[in-house]
Amino acid sequence: MAIHKRKFNPEDDLGFGTQPVIKSQRLINQDGSVNVKRKGLSFFNTSNSYHTLITMGWSKFWLLVFTCYLTANIIFAFIYVFIGNDSMYGATTGADFFHHFMDAFFFSAQTISTVGYGHISPKGMLANSVAALESMTGLLAFALATGLLYGRFSRPSAKIKYSKHLIVAPYRENSRGIMFRLANVRRNTLIDLQMEVIFSYNEDVDGKKIRRFISLELERKRVSILTLSWTVVHPLDDDSPLKDITPEEMASTEAGFAVLLKAFDDTFSQTVHSRTSYQYNEIVWGAKFKPAFDRDEEGRFVLNLSKIDDHEVVNS
Numbered sequence: 001m002a003i004h005k006r007k008f009n010p011e012d013d014l015g016f017g018t019q020p021v022i023k024s025q026r027l028i029n030q031d032g033s034v035n036v037k038r039k040g041l042s043f044f045n046t047s048n049s050y051h052t053l054i055t056m057g058w059s060k061f062w063l064l065v066f067t068c069y070l071t072a073n074i075i076f077a078f079i080y081v082f083i084g085n086d087s088m089y090g091a092t093t094g095a096d097f098f099h100h101f102m103d104a105f106f107f108s109a110q111t112i113s114t115v116g117y118g119h120i121s122p123k124g125m126l127a128n129s130v131a132a133l134e135s136m137t138g139l140l141a142f143a144l145a146t147g148l149l150y151g152r153f154s155r156p157s158a159k160i161k162y163s164k165h166l167i168v169a170p171y172r173e174n175s176r177g178i179m180f181r182l183a184n185v186r187r188n189t190l191i192d193l194q195m196e197v198i199f200s201y202n203e204d205v206d207g208k209k210i211r212r213f214i215s216l217e218l219e220r221k222r223v224s225i226l227t228l229s230w231t232v233v234h235p236l237d238d239d240s241p242l243k244d245i246t247p248e249e250m251a252s253t254e255a256g257f258a259v260l261l262k263a264f265d266d267t268f269s270q271t272v273h274s275r276t277s278y279q280y281n282e283i284v285w286g287a288k289f290k291p292a293f294d295r296d297e298e299g300r301f302v303l304n305l306s307k308i309d310d311h312e313v314v315n316s
Contacts, residue, residue, distance in 0.1 A: 014258055018210035020202045021254045024279060027200065028258050032275035054151050061152070065145060072141070073108045076134050080104035080127065087127035090120040112138035156265055158272040159185040163309040166257065166278045168236070169288040170314060176236045177219070180259070180278065181289055181308050183229040189266040193223040195232055196260040199242065201253035214241055216257075226263070228303050229292045250280035287311045 014027055015034075021027065026035045041047075053061065081104050085091055091103045107120045111134045122131040163181040171177030184190055197216045202209045217240070219233040236243050249255075261274040290310040293303045 014198060014200070014213065016211060018212075020209035020211050021200070021256065024254055024281070026277050026279060027256060028275055028277040030276050032273075050151075053148050054155060061148075068141070069112075072112060072137070073105055076108040076112070076130070077101055077105040079130055080107065083124075083127055083130070087123050088120050089123050108134060111135055113142070114138060156268040156270040156272050158190065158261070158263060158265070158274040160261060160274040160276075161185050161305055161308050162259070162276050163289070163311075164282070165309060165311065166283045167287040167289065167311055168283060168285045171233060171235055177233040178216075178236065178242065178257075178283075179231055179233045179289065181229050181231045181292070182261075183292070183303060183305055183308055184226050185305060190226045190263040190272075191224065191266055193226055193230070193261065193263040195221050195223075195230075197232065197234060198258040198260070199255065200258065201250075201255040203253070216240075216242075228301060229308060231289060232259075247280070247283070247285060250283065253280075255280045284311060284313075286313055286315065288314050 016027055029035050053064075056064075078101075080087060081097070081101055085100050088103065088107060091107075092099050103120060110116050110120075111131050114135055122128045161183050166178055166180050168176055169179050171179075195218060197218060199214045199216050201212055203212050216234045219235060223230055234240065234242070257278040259276045259278070263272055263274075264270070265272045288311060290307065290312055292305075292307040292310065293301050296302050
């Protein structure tokens with residue numbers, strides 16, 4: 001094994017203990033989430049509801065909002081239909097079920113949003129009671145949706161673009177380094193960035209596979225301000241546990257790299273975090289990154305985020 005033996009630091013463990021990786025599963029997903037499936041919670045468990053609504057993708061969020069809005073109006077429309085056509089002033093008289101239902105549906109949409117155009121209005125105690133209940137439900141629902149929107153927009157987060165591959169590239173004189181590149185997608189300013197890269201692999205100990213974690217030494221672990229791109233380098237020198245490792249050994253041990261970034265967001269005045277991971281099959285051996293920035297006519301730097309992963313094969 002080309003991985004140099006050294007004393008393992010328990011603090012490098014990502015919370016998985018010594019459990020080995022099987023079937024090339026990531027410990028940390030590329031989007032930064034932890035690759036752990038949870039079960040044993042009741043179907044009606046609500047402990048993660050707020051977190052789920054705040055962190056889910058925008059397309060899923062708007063689909064959920066639209067679905068809840070449509071479902072609520074359909075339920076109340078059926079209630080108005082059940083009460084009877086004579087329970088609403090202005091409704092189409094003598095209409096079939098479809099037209100009666102559509103009158104009730106659009107009346108429900110006006111009531112739940114407290115718009116009330118006045119063309120249709122409730123008639124009688126029962127219909128007015130249902131309309132009052134629906135208007136209160138609408139006020140609470142829109143207040144909840146507003147709070148969720150505010151929470152999603154105001155939640156500090158880092159939007160970092162990482163290169164798709166790790167590369168093993170020439171580094172300084174007669175040496176090599178494992179590298180990846182990153183850049184800030186947003187226009188905000190990130191300061192006091194701190195980087196940690198943890199290498200993990202399966203090791204056979206007395207016929208049993210266990211997972212080992214090693215915090216890799218980096219060329220630089222801190223950056224004062226992220227203005228352009230940052231190429232993170234682990235030198236494969238004499239002090240590196242990966243100095244003589246080969247692609248075959250990476251594959252046989254199901255090796256992986258966890259990337260943990262912490263920075264201070266100058267816009268929100270709060271600390272933000274970003275995570276990603278690389279697997280052994282995402283390493284390009286004998287390559288180097290191409291420049292990701294240029295200058296405009298006035299000499300100002302221009303960073304091209306689409307070139308963060310651009311690399312070329314070289315003789316290492």
